[in-house]
Amino acid sequence: MKKQNETMKPKKRLFKRRAKRLNRSMAGNTLLFVLMAICGVAMVLPLVMVINNCLKPLDELYQFPPKIFVRNPTLENFTDLFTLMNNSWVPFSRYILNTIIITGGGMVGHVLIASMAAYPLAKHNFPGKKILFQMVVLSMMFSWTVTQTPQYMIISWLHINNTYWALILPACSFGMGLYLMKQFMEQLPDSLMESARLDGASEFHIFWKIVMPNVKPAWLTLAIFQFQQMWGNTGSTFLRDEQLKPLQYSLQQIAAGGAARAGAAAAVTFIIAAVPITFFLICQKNVLETMTSSGMKD
């Protein structure tokens, strides 16, 4: 049924079912899109400023009153930044490796174990289910600033201070991911799992082969959140060794160099924003219809 639907889909189109879309009036479309355009301009401002600033020569960065758009674009800022990177104490590739380990570990780990825990919470019935779930929701409401101190103590007790684990393990236990995944899994029809169970599939198999593919929009969205969170982490609370610190830390050190490095700092701001944006666009593009075919839902 699903396959058949896919082959029947028309090729590329700007609007979904433009011609015969149900319940859509021209007036309503115009109204909403005008509203979107106005708000969109206001929302996109920081993005425009980041891109323009990194192309500005030093004198334009300090122009007063400040202008948003660049007049004489240059790549000077990036060459400055690369020179500074080559002079760093620890080889720059090391920072990149650290970032890949920390961001990748925190993101993949969280998405995997939070989804795995969300599945029984959404679809199984066992003692303690309600309490466990309520604990997760409530935990998100406690101020993170305050729990940082006890968290530091616990990480010291576990002797994982000054290792990658000190950043990765707490990141795996964030409450939001489990909550998000559980909410999406709840929507799946029970019949989907029931038929696999009759075929003798194990619960883990069902989770991996049936549940996860069907909640793809959810875990792609969670991956975006988690990537952003991990990428922004400088790790300075738990990491002492320069060799372990992530890219974010060293970039911010460069950017903090004062007026002489204003150009490099603008380039840093661009890179810090550009990486999650690239990741975001790739994921968002794939948040496409997964459960749309009526064959999936009975």
Place this chain on the structure above:
Amino acid sequence: MDNQVQVSEAALAVAKKQASLSYRIKRNKESYIMLAPYFILFFFFTVLPVVMSIFFSFTYYNMLEMPEFIGWKNYIKLFLEDDIFLKSLKNTMILAVITGPVSYMLCLLFAWIINEFKGWLRAFLTLIFYAPSICGNAYVVWTLILSGDRYGYLNGFLMDWGILDEAIIWMKTEKYVLPMLIVVQLWLSLGTGFLSFIAGLQTVDKSLYEAAALDGVKNRWQELWYVTLPAMKPQLMFGAVMQITQSFAIADVSIQLAGNPSVNYSGATVVTHLLDYGTVRFEMGYASAIATVLFLLMVGSNLLVQKVLRRVGE
């Protein structure tokens, strides 16, 4: 007759056994194994720190000496002696009551409109609206706009148009601080909730729309209320919780734009007050008490909001 009674007694015994806790735990072994990795970490890195923080809230703790138990003193001081806390509580309530619902609606509205598009165009539109949350420099825009001299964009425009005679130092004038914070917070707030709505709209079964059209749903607004919203209730609940945690914890915006402490504490929120005690004065006991009060506030509003959300689509 006798036989029948015996059979039902045997069945009763089986049923009793199946209802017993240990049996139900054993039967669901697979579920617990799947829960284990997450919840072990969750216990160590989230539950334990929260429990410890609540314990600290009953102590005097400066992070150097051992915590000293002082009972309810922190809480009594908070509500009876700390005028700034009461002011920050009031500000937080104002900010949360206004920005919470409004930004929730905005998230939903924009997610819903963007859902009409497809592929790269949709990803790009989502990016535009998500930009303030992903760019990291969002405050810079507002410091330029709200700058207190005549070169600030807002002052510049208003003076150009002859509305103002001289520049207003926006973030240092008491009566403007809170309204400005509300505007900036709303602008910033298309974050977690927004993206989860975008994903949630993807999971709404399209055949429901066709069925609804046959049932007499006339326009897109009815479709939204009777079909789309009820179908994505789990996401609505999630979005509401995220919105509550966001709007009650407003602090960064206030610190970046109005400073901490702000003029006459006009921009003080519960979390800026907490940061003041936790990271400047190192009175962790007191800071923990503030966090606990904030926690109870959020839990209360969460109960209220979930009650309202249950009526969506009725």
